[in-house]
Amino acid sequence: MSHWTVLVAIVGLTVITVVTRGFFVIPEREVPIPAWLREALRYAPLAALVAVLLPEIAMTDDHLIATWKDARIYATAMGVLVFCTTRNLLGTILAGTAVLVALRLGFGW
């Protein structure tokens, strides 16, 4: 992506921040929240996160990880373990990153 395209992407993302944070304060008159929006809201953020996250964790160059010598596997496992036991975001990030950096620097995985 060229620098200019990234800049356009960033400006668009800024508009999205403004529009989503201010969505229902924009109209001058009160607008009831449609039922479909409430329902979609329950699932849309989760779906977007999962769809972006999984290929990041489990794929290399558009293919599923085909080796056990990939530090991301163990970093993700550690992240899941820490999150499930503590529900702590910061701990999840720190523990997973520690495993990843250790395996990368130690074994070159």
Place this chain on the structure above:
Amino acid sequence: MNASQPLWRHPEFARGARDMTGISLGIGAWGLVTGIAMVKAGLGLPLAITMSLLVFAGSAQLAALPLIAQGAPLWVIWATAFCVNLRFVIFSAGWRPYFAPLSLRHRLWVTYFMADLNYVAFMKRFPQPGPMSDQLPYLWGGVAVNWTAWQLMSMLGIGLADVIPTQWGLGFAGSLALLGITGTLLIDRGTWIAAAVAACAAFAAFALPFHLNIVVAIAAAIAIGVLVDHFAPPRAIMRAPS
């Protein structure tokens, strides 16, 4: 309140700031991870700094970064960020009764700075919907702490990521952050099923061009989630009494 008194001298400004101070450590850590992720996604320093200062939405930034790095079409990047930000749309309905007397420009200016935790703190402080003169000083006090903690740590992350070699894999901290947020959203049967469907669809449709697999995954997960909500028999019937 004296109308000529500056906002930051108002006692509620200090209170708003105090209420955010305890959680600013977590906000700062989040900013640090986002800062690192921006540079490791291939944004140079100027673009990473621009993104941090303008977009000011950590989860949406983290979700958009892999797509930017892979050169996905702009509309897919934006659609993804919009979906991740949908929670703010619901928060905005909550803000409405408080901000109704303000001008449109003022309303948008205030809500732009309202991250998740500002909403939580404000609703705890002012549970009665309706405008009061104490509210804006309280909000800006919270924003002063939240925005500063976020941006400072984000800049620190940007600086660190530029120095630390890519082989360390620190960019993966952004993926681990997304993993954690995803975990917090998995709260019941419907969300687990929707997540599983999104995962399967994202992989199954991976060969589609333009990263359309993400759009397919979101559409499929919403459809299944809403179906589960509407047509699944109540749990009491499904489960044997224990």
